[in-house]
Amino acid sequence: MAARKSARKKSPNKKTSKKAAKKSAKSPVKVASRRSSAPTARKSMGLAARTLIGARVPDLVLPSTGGAEVRLRDLMGKKVVLYFYPKDMTPGCTIEGHDFSRLKTQFEAANTVVFGISRDTVDSHEKFKSKECYTVDLLSDVDEKMCKAFDVIKMKNMYGKQVRGIERSTFIVDETGKIIKEWRGVSVDGHAEEVLRAVSRP
Numbered sequence: 001m002a003a004r005k006s007a008r009k010k011s012p013n014k015k016t017s018k019k020a021a022k023k024s025a026k027s028p029v030k031v032a033s034r035r036s037s038a039p040t041a042r043k044s045m046g047l048a049a050r051t052l053i054g055a056r057v058p059d060l061v062l063p064s065t066g067g068a069e070v071r072l073r074d075l076m077g078k079k080v081v082l083y084f085y086p087k088d089m090t091p092g093c094t095i096e097g098h099d100f101s102r103l104k105t106q107f108e109a110a111n112t113v114v115f116g117i118s119r120d121t122v123d124s125h126e127k128f129k130s131k132e133c134y135t136v137d138l139l140s141d142v143d144e145k146m147c148k149a150f151d152v153i154k155m156k157n158m159y160g161k162q163v164r165g166i167e168r169s170t171f172i173v174d175e176t177g178k179i180i181k182e183w184r185g186v187s188v189d190g191h192a193e194e195v196l197r198a199v200s201r202p
Contacts, residue, residue, distance in 0.1 A: 050151055052171065052179045058149040062139040063122045065129050070115065070139055073177055079112040079199050080173040083186075084152045086166045088120045088128040088138075092188050096168075097128075099192035101135040111175075112199045115139050117146055118166060152184075170195055 057072045057080075064070045072080060083100065085093040100107075100114050107114050116138045120128070125138040139146070147153050147166060154167040168188070172181040172195065181198050183191070 050184075052150065052182055055179050057173050057177050057179065058146070060145050060149065062117070062141055062146060064115070064139050065122065065125045065137045068137075070137075072173065075113060075173075076177050077175055079110065079175060081107065081112055081114040081170065081195055081199065082117055082146075082150070082173065083114070083168075083170040083195075084117045084147065084150065084166050085168055087118060088124045089131075092168070093118070094132060096188045096191065097132055097134050097136065097138075099188070100195075101133075103192050103196050104135045106196055107199065110196070110199045117141050119144060119147065172198060 059071070059073050061069050061071045081100075083096065085096055087093060097116060100116065104114065114136045116134075116136060118125075118138070119141055120138075121142060122140045125140055128134075129138055141147050144153060150169065150171060152167050152169045153164060155162050156165045156167075157163075158165075167184060168186040170183045170186055170191065171179055174180045183195075
């Protein structure tokens with residue numbers, strides 16, 4: 001009887017050892033699948049696919065502050081900085097406008113013109129520019145033509161809700177109308193200075 005009991009006690013250990021063997025056999029497969037899926041995950045995030053560097057600027061016309069219209073391709077021969085911002089009269093956008101305005105003469109010395117772009121109306125832009133005494137002009141993209149061309153419309157989380165909006169982004173267009181530098185998900189602090197350094201390089 002004692003022998004039978006000891007045999008019964010050993011049987012669960014055999015099952016446990018079999019399960020452990022199965023787990024150890026499966027674990028290399030799991031590791032391999034994770035490694036192989038990494039490139040696919042990067043592609044799905046669009047980290048490489050969404051870059052516009054090397055692309056030609058679209059032949060679009062937008063209304064500007066000051067009663068003018070701006071066609072990007074008419075500015076060939078100069079570098080152009082386009083900074084997309086979410087909305088007039090908001091804190092981060094206000095600071096960004098001041099930073100670019102403060103450095104306007106230095107941008108001009110580097111043969112560069114600067115424009116801010118948002119989906120606000122020209123009337124809103126005029127009030128915003130006048131109130132803050134900006135020296136750079138603001139372009140109105142109410143129809144999102146330029147925003148879509150530069151792929152800056154994104155879903156954002158605001159107060160727990162998903163809303164469409166502009167991802168703060170900046171682009172440098174060279175003298176031939178080609179995009180040579182881009183920043184996405186911009187942090188305002190020090191950004192205008194970084195862009196100035198980029199356009200000042202020979």
